[in-house]
Each structure stands twice: as C-alpha cells, then as structure tokens.
Amino acid sequence: MSEAAETGRIMALGVMSGTSLDGVDAALVDTDGQQIFGFGRSAYLGYSEAEQAALSAALGLWPGEDARITAAHDVVLGAHATLMGEFPEAGVMGFHGQTLAHEPRGRGTFQLGDGAELARRLARPVVWDFRSADVAAGGEGAPLAPFFHHACARWCGADAPVAFLNMGGVGNLTWVDPGFEDPAADGALLAFDTGPANAPINDLLLARRGAGFDQDGALAASGVADEGVIAQIISHSYFSRVPPKSLDRNDFGDLSSACSHLSDADAAATLTGLAAEGVARGLRHLPARPERLLVTGGGRRNAALMKALDGRCGLPVAAVEAVGLDGDMLEAQAFAYLAVRVLKGLPISAPGTTGVPKPQTGGRISQPADLQSA
Numbered sequence: 001m002s003e004a005a006e007t008g009r010i011m012a013l014g015v016m017s018g019t020s021l022d023g024v025d026a027a028l029v030d031t032d033g034q035q036i037f038g039f040g041r042s043a044y045l046g047y048s049e050a051e052q053a054a055l056s057a058a059l060g061l062w063p064g065e066d067a068r069i070t071a072a073h074d075v076v077l078g079a080h081a082t083l084m085g086e087f088p089e090a091g092v093m094g095f096h097g098q099t100l101a102h103e104p105r106g107r108g109t110f111q112l113g114d115g116a117e118l119a120r121r122l123a124r125p126v127v128w129d130f131r132s133a134d135v136a137a138g139g140e141g142a143p144l145a146p147f148f149h150h151a152c153a154r155w156c157g158a159d160a161p162v163a164f165l166n167m168g169g170v171g172n173l174t175w176v177d178p179g180f181e182d183p184a185a186d187g188a189l190l191a192f193d194t195g196p197a198n199a200p201i202n203d204l205l206l207a208r209r210g211a212g213f214d215q216d217g218a219l220a221a222s223g224v225a226d227e228g229v230i231a232q233i234i235s236h237s238y239f240s241r242v243p244p245k246s247l248d249r250n251d252f253g254d255l256s257s258a259c260s261h262l263s264d265a266d267a268a269a270t271l272t273g274l275a276a277e278g279v280a281r282g283l284r285h286l287p288a289r290p291e292r293l294l295v296t297g298g299g300r301r302n303a304a305l306m307k308a309l310d311g312r313c314g315l316p317v318a319a320v321e322a323v324g325l326d327g328d329m330l331e332a333q334a335f336a337y338l339a340v341r342v343l344k345g346l347p348i349s350a351p352g353t354t355g356v357p358k359p360q361t362g363g364r365i366s367q368p369a370d371l372q373s374a
C-alpha cells in the first residue's frame with residue numbers, strides 16, 4: 001500500500017469561479033483534510049467577454065427561473081470541464097461552481113454548475129454543493145475558506161493569531177488562532193464577509209471606461225476618496241452587525257450610482273476607500289487585534305487598495321506571498337482541501353465561521369459512475 005493510501009493523503013484539485021466573474025482558478029493540494037503536506041500546480045482560464053456577459057445576466061436568478069440560467073450553465077460547465085481536464089492526476093475534484101444568488105435567511109444559496117455531470121465527463125469523483133447543508137442548518141453558508149485558512153496558518157508555522165483578508169469581488173476576513181489543532185473547536189476561528197471589495201470597482205470601470213478593472217489601482221491612486229459617500233454607505237447596519245455574516249455580490253445595489261457626481265478618478269478612489277473601510281470596521285469585531293493582515297485575492301495587486309487598507313486599518317498589511325502562500329490560488333486550494341474533508345466526513349464550517357449552530361459537514365459527492373448507472 002502506498003504511503004498516501006496509508007495516511008489518507010490525496011492530491012486534490014480545487015476549482016473556483018468567484019464573484020468577480022473574471023475566470024476559473026484551479027489548484028492542487030496534497031492533504032489528508034487536516035494537514036497541508038504541499039501544494040501542486042495550478043492554472044487559470046479566463047472567461048471571454050461574451051461569457052462574462054452571460055454570467056452577469058444570470059446574477060440574482062434562482063434555479064429554474066429563466067433561460068439565462070441555461071446559458072450561464074453552459075459557460076460554467078464548458079470552462080470547468082476544460083480546465084479540470086488538465087489535471088488527470090487529481091484524486092478528487094472540489095468544484096465550487098458560480099454563485100448566482102445568496103440569501104441565507106431567505107431563498108438559500110445557489111451555486112450554478114452540475115457536479116455530477118462533471119464527474120461523468122472527467123471520470124473523477126467530484127465534490128460540490130458545499131454551501132447548502134450549512135444554510136439548511138441555519139448557517140450563512142459562507143465564508144467557507146476559513147477552515148483552509150486555519151490549515152494555512154499551521155502550514156506556515158504561525159504561533160500567534162493571524163488574519164487572512166480575501167479581497168475578491170466581495171471581501172472576507174478570517175481570524176485564526178493556530179494554537180487550536182481542530183478548526184471546528186470553539187475559539188479557533190472567527191470569519192465573515194467585510195463588505196463590497198473589487199466588484200463595485202470593476203462595475204464602475206466597466207461603466208465609465210469600458211475596462212474590466214482598475215489596473216494596479218492606477219485610476220484610484222489619481223483621485224481623492226469622498227469621505228461623505230463612504231460614511232453614508234458604511235452607516236448601513238451590515239457593518240456594525242456582529243459576525244458571522246455574509247453577503248451576496250450585489251447586496252448593496254449599484255454602488256457606482258452613489259458616485260455618479262464624482263469624476264472617474266474620485267469615484268474609483270471612493271469605492272477603493274469603501275472596500276478598505278469595510279475591513280477596518282470588520283476588525284472591530286475580532287476577539288483580538290491580529291499582528292498583521294495577510295491579503296489574498298486579486299485586490300492585493302491593487303496598490304491603491306493596499307495603501308487604503310494600510311491607512312484605514314492601522315495594521316501592517318502584506319500579501320500572503322509574505323508567508324509563502326499563493327494569493328491567486330488560495331480560494332481554489334480551499335475547495336481542494338474542503339473536498340477531502342467532505343470525503344472524510346469532517347466538518348467544513350462551524351459557529352465561528354458561518355454561525356451554524358454546531359460544526360457542520362456538507363458537500364455532495366458524485367462518483368463518475370453515478371449518472372451512468374442511473
């Protein structure tokens with residue numbers, strides 16, 4: 001028997017299509033669902049403009065509501081099948097899908113993408129539908145990366161609490177006490193969505209400049225944030241609400257319209273400042289002030305956003321590369337790690353991460369034969 005089989009180690013693939021709608025990330029992690037033994041290769045497949053438009057048109061829709069869902073599903077399945085097909089060495093594939101709607105206290109949470117179909121096409125076990133069980137049990141269904149952040153903190157040898165900040169379309173913050181061996185233990189983690197991050201900046205750039213995003217934060221850096229606009233948006237009760245808590249991409253509506261009186265540069269600076277101010281407010285909810293913020297996600301490449309975080313949070317801010325992690329792939333890696341936890345029946349969320357009443361298992365496992373034998 002191989003060492004991997006004896007120890008329960010699996011080379012798992014995680015695949016994530018985030019709220020920015022820019023493309024799909026895929027990354028391999030060598031793990032037993034508890035410890036990280038190493039990281040494997042990764043890949044990215046960007047959506048074309050037409051594909052992004054199809055996904056965007058389906059945002060906010062629920063299953064079965066509209067033909068736009070079918071069009072978006074074709075995009076999601078096509079891109080994922082192509083990218084996942086590049087990883088034949090994966091023992092299991094964790095497939096997040098594309099979140100179209102998220103309303104944990106209402107209609108639930110909807111990640112588009114049929115994992116059973118992908119298992120059949122790729123001839124690999126696919127773990128998917130990670131969020132539904134948590135929501136059904138009374139949790140927020142998000143964020144789910146925190147259990148992986150806990151493993152990352154231990155992997156990089158942290159001996160004091162650390163905070164991971166993901167600046168994707170939406171922001172999310174995880175406070176980790178690496179002294180706990182079990183991420184599901186009371187006090188090991190506190191996590192929540194901080195507020196809008198890149199999504200409104202992207203929406204603004206698209207509307208005003210026809211560009212996908214504010215490259216390196218250059219436009220924001222040339223403007224001045226309107227503190228009145230930021231104060232007005234940040235007065236929303238979401239920011240003072242005690243976590244856990246989560247957001248849908250467009251929960252704050254069209255934020256670029258709040259900046260309609262501002263120049264392109266000042267509007268970009270304002271939405272960038274807002275993303276950072278949401279994080280600053282979020283820090284007030286943490287059990288203790290972390291030593292520094294380790295930033296992951298595309299937003300860490302936005303120099304204006306990093307500067308705004310530095311200025312508004314009063315903490316040293318560094319990209320996760322500072323501790324040897326890959327900030328482009330952390331979320332994809334998270335779903336590789338979580339897929340192995342699902343296979344092993346281990347919890348993937350806890351009261352401190354989603355507000356679920358007790359540590360919660362989740363995810364659906366589809367074997368390649370499931371559809372063939374049906």
Ligand SMILES: Nc1ncnc2c1ncn2[C@@H]1O[C@H](COP(=O)(O)OP(=O)(O)OP(=O)(O)O)[C@@H](O)[C@H]1O
Pocket residue numbers: 017018019020021022166167168169170171198199201202213214215216217296297298299301302303331
């Ligand atoms: N060089 C850069 N300069 C400025 N912004 C950037 C840069 N690179 C990426 N970004 C921003 O990061 C976004 C992508 O981030 P990421 O891939 O982390 O988001 P996501 O995973 O889709 O979102 P979420 O984490 O909310 O699901 C882009 O849409 C863009 O706004």
Ligand SMILES: CC(=O)N[C@H]1[C@@H]2OC[C@@H](O2)[C@@H](O)[C@@H]1O[C@H](C)C(=O)O
Pocket residue numbers: 018019099102109141142143144145146166168169170171172193246247331
């Ligand atoms: C419902 C949903 O898809 N939420 C995403 C989104 O993007 C960032 C933030 O909002 C986070 O809560 C979550 O993604 C990451 C991967 C998570 O679950 O940890």
